[in-house]
Amino acid sequence: MPKLVLDQVSIRYDGQPRPAVERVSLSIANGEFVVLVGRSGCGKTSLLNVAAGFLSPADGKAAVDGEPIVRPGADRAVVFQNDALFPWLTARENVAFALRLRGVAPAQRSRRADDLLSLVKLQGSGDKRVWELSGGMRQRVGLARALAAEPKFLLLDEPLGALDALTRERMQTTLLDIWAASRAGVLMVTHGIEEALVLATRIVVLAPHPGHVVGVFEPTFGRRYLAGEPIRNIKADPAFAAARGDLTDAIFQGEPA
Ligand SMILES: Nc1ncnc2c1ncn2[C@@H]1O[C@H](COP(=O)(O)OP(=O)(O)OP(=O)(O)O)[C@@H](O)[C@H]1O
Numbered sequence: 430m431p432k433l434v435l436d437q438v439s440i441r442y443d444g445q446p447r448p449a450v451e452r453v454s455l456s457i458a459n460g461e462f463v464v465l466v467g468r469s470g471c472g473k474t475s476l477l478n479v480a481a482g483f484l485s486p487a488d489g490k491a492a493v494d495g496e497p498i499v500r501p502g503a504d505r506a507v508v509f510q511n512d513a514l515f516p517w518l519t520a521r522e523n524v525a526f527a528l529r530l531r532g533v534a535p536a537q538r539s540r541r542a543d544d545l546l547s548l549v550k551l552q553g554s555g556d557k558r559v560w561e562l563s564g565g566m567r568q569r570v571g572l573a574r575a576l577a578a579e580p581k582f583l584l585l586d587e588p589l590g591a592l593d594a595l596t597r598e599r600m601q602t603t604l605l606d607i608w609a610a611s612r613a614g615v616l617m618v619t620h621g622i623e624e625a626l627v628l629a630t631r632i633v634v635l636a637p638h639p640g641h642v643v644g645v646f647e648p649t650f651g652r653r654y655l656a657g658e659p660i661r662n663i664k665a666d667p668a669f670a671a672a673r674g675d676l677t678d679a680i681f682q683g684e685p686a
Pocket residue numbers: 442443445449467468469470471472473474475476
């Protein structure tokens with residue numbers, strides 16, 4: 430089973446007196462949804478960049494299935510907050526472009542792009558140009574494009590951060606559906622506490638100066654949604670409120686109230 434591992438990773442930026450991240454270990458297996466949370470500057474994006482192969486750790490190891498991560502690779506697809514789609518192309522063409530890069534034959538690209546657009550619930554929107562799509566729809570095209578590479582891992586940096594609150598809430602369940610359908614392992618960075626609880630199979634809480642792990646939670650709310658329970662019921666469950674309190678405490682521990 431594919432596994433992405435960060436082992437005792439420390440990250441340093443040139444000219445900085447101390448490391449940004451110190452000795453953080455994480456692992457993401459296929460079928461896991463790991464979410465990084467923590468106060469600003471605790472190193473969430475830096476760790477995601479190491480997993481993506483954009484940044485090399487100063488110390489420790491980053492590997493997929495035992496192979497060191499030394500550069501970006503098709504096995505790890507990255508989606509950012511404001512992912513740039515090609516504005517002059519349609520939704521379908523944006524996804525087909527990624528399929529072309531993967532070497533999918535022209536005859537199959539359009540059908541495969543439509544399958545991927547259905548996966549992100551954009552069936553029927555393939556002919557729309559990017560400027561005709563809402564923010565949530567654009568983000569879903571970005572996800573479809575990332576999935577075109579059939580990655581083993583999806584690395585998501587605040588993928589819902591630019592969306593309005595209602596769209597963001599709807600996209601949480603869409604992301605769960607996409608994850609369940611793709612079976613990729615996910616590593617996601619978010620500032621959203623509810624979002625982390627809804628989506629994650631494991632939440633890793635980081636604290637800054639330098640970034641280090643201060644807590645790990647293993648919520649089951651996303652699995653309840655995938656088993657058929659309405660998300661509104663799940664969020665209204667007192668267990669959800671209790672988990673939100675515990676996670677908030679873990680994030681802000683050591684900070685004056
Ligand atoms: N390119 C860079 N050069 C120097 N320092 C950097 C660079 N990128 C990040 N840092 C520093 O590394 C630390 C971790 O930054 P990082 O962006 O990984 O944190 P984060 O938890 O993702 O923050 P936020 O929640 O604000 O997005 C911060 O102190 C930041 O100032």
